[in-house]
Amino acid sequence: MNTRIPIIEKILSANDRIAARNREVLDHAGVYAINIMASPGAGKTSFILKTLDALNGRLKLGVVEGDLASSIDAEKAMAAGLPAVQINTGGDCHLDAVMLADALPSLPLQDLDLVVVENVGNLICPASFLLGTHLNVLIASIPEGDDKPYKYPGMYMGMQALIINKIDLLPYVPFNMEYFKQGVEVLNPGVTPFPVSCKTGEGMDVWADWLVGKVNTQKNNGT
C-alpha cells in the first residue's frame, strides 16, 4: 500500500537558498552584482570590457567569469586591470549559486562597488538558476534575429535589464525591432532596453550611467 506525501517544493529551492546567502554576503560588503547572460556569440566579453571603458573609473569592478572549460576570458579581464576569478563549470551549461558562493571569497569585495558575473553562453536555462546577484542582464544581439523572445521566453522573463547589442548591423540584417520589443514587453513589462554597439561605442554611455545610478541607489539604501 503506497502513501502519497504532498510536498509542493520548487525543484531549485536549494539553489535559491544559497543565492539568498550570496546576496547577504554582497550586501554586507556593500557590493552590487550583475549577472550577464547571453547566447554564445552575442558579445558578452567585449560588452563587459566596453562597459568598463564607459564607466571610466567611476566604479571599482571585479569580474567572475563562467566558462565551460577555459580561462582565456578571466585573463582578458585581468589584463584590463580587474580582479577576476574564473569558474570552470566542467560542462554545465549555466552558473549556479554554489559556484558563485565558491568564487566570491576570491574577490576583494570590501574594495569593490560592482561585481560583474559573466554567465555561460546559453539561452536555455541560466535565468532559472538564481545566483544572488541584484540584476540579471540579458544581451540580445541583432544577428541572432528578432524572434528570440518568442523562442526562449524563460530567459526573457528572468532578466531585469536588456542589452540589444550590435545595432551597427541593423542596416544589413533583417531585424524587426517592433516585433522584437513586443515579445519582450509581453514577457517582461516595463523592462529597460539598452540598444548598444560594442563596435562603435554607441549607447554604452547611457547604459553605464544607468548602471552607476543603480549601484549608487543600492549603496545609499544599504547604509
Next chain:
Amino acid sequence: MHELSITQGILDIALGNAGTRKIKQVNLVIGQFSSIVDDSVQFYWDILSKDTAAEGSILHFERIPGEMTCRSCGHVFRPNGETFECPACSSSSVGISKGNEFQVESIDVE
C-alpha cells in the same frame, strides 16, 4: 547538461520528505517554459538514486502547456512560438498565465 543539477535537487527534496520510508514514485509538475528533457532527468535519476531510499523509483512528469491570457478580451490561448498576439482580438497586451511550474508536487512512499 542542467538536468544533472536539477535531478540532484529533485532527489534531495524527495529524500528529505520520505523519512525512513522507501520511495516508489516522485510526482513532478513542469511547465512548458521550464525547459528540461524528461529522458535525461530519468537517466540521471537512475544513477543518483542508487543506494538511496529512492532506488528503483519512478519519476512522473505532469507537463503543463504554456498558456497566455489576453488582457483586452480575456481569451486564453497557447503561444505558437512566433507571436504572442491574441488570436481572438489581435491585442498584444497579454500575459503568461501557465507554464512556469517547476516543482516536486508529491512523493509516493511504501
